[in-house]
Amino acid sequence: MVTPLALAEVLAPHGAEDANSIHDLRRLSGGANMETWAFDLVQDGVAEPLILRRSPLVPGESGTAVSALPLSAEAALLPLVAEQGVPVPTVLCALSESDTLGPGYIMSRERGEALPGRILADDRYTAARRHLARQCGETLARLHRVNPEQLPREVPNQTLAERLDGHQRSLDRFGNASLVHQLALNWLRQHAPSPQRHCLLHGDFRNGNLLVDEQGLVAVLDWELAHCGDPAEDLGYLCGNVWRFGYSDKPVGGFGDYDELLAGYREVAGWAPDMDTIHYWEVFCALGWGLVCLTMVDLYRSGADPTLERAAVGRRVSESEMDLLLLLEDRL
Structure with a gap:
């Protein structure tokens, strides 16, 4: 259970004296898989804004x-x-299984907006939207420079063929839930590009995991799907229709165009993937989102996780099918 006392215990090496050092503790909305808590660590009257990112699966809790x-x-x-220039929060301390709070970590709380609806519609972010696609391209190029040999051993490193095999197993488990998803998977097998590079990917780089202020990108959040693969995947994933949040005329996150994204990437990396490769990973993204929706349906129906959030995501299976049909319309 997350309490001021529990936080004070793990933050004692960083100056927390007791529960009175922890102010304004609250759980933030969002985060389908992980809990996010905001609070202030107060020392000598000065408040340090922090975030606890934590797994909900700790003894005595369900999830x-x-x-x-x-x-x-x-x-x-x-x-x-961060060493490569990717804007991310600063990690203050990591928590282990044996800690009262369970596995997780505490990091700095950066100022900015992460809700896509506000980023895309609020006049406050008009100037930021003009530069955001290019900033995303530059940021991804910096991320892709990380030396794979330095990565934690837990970072997945599957080939594309292995990942497609995994998608097939998922579809088989769901039965004949969607012929459209099977069609898309077959197409992905037949048109797999030859990767020009193999590097660290964010894996979920999209509008909703980007912290933005009036000047543009502040921080990249939610790294739980990081893995190694083709750098074009991160670029194509950002362009998935599901992450445009209704602003489909702006293919990059609902805020920018392909040319801006690729220009930013090319400026830093010295190269950029072609549009056919970007399209391939958009199809991959749409299929992956469809499988997420089917998984949520299964969790809800089985009773393993009968929460409203699982049901709400699960009912969006048909959206992924429509996206796939539109993406493949002239390519079958």
């Missing part, structure tokens, strides 16, 4: 966490990407 990367590996990953 279903779906994460490819342990939180300890996330905590180790952030300093590595």
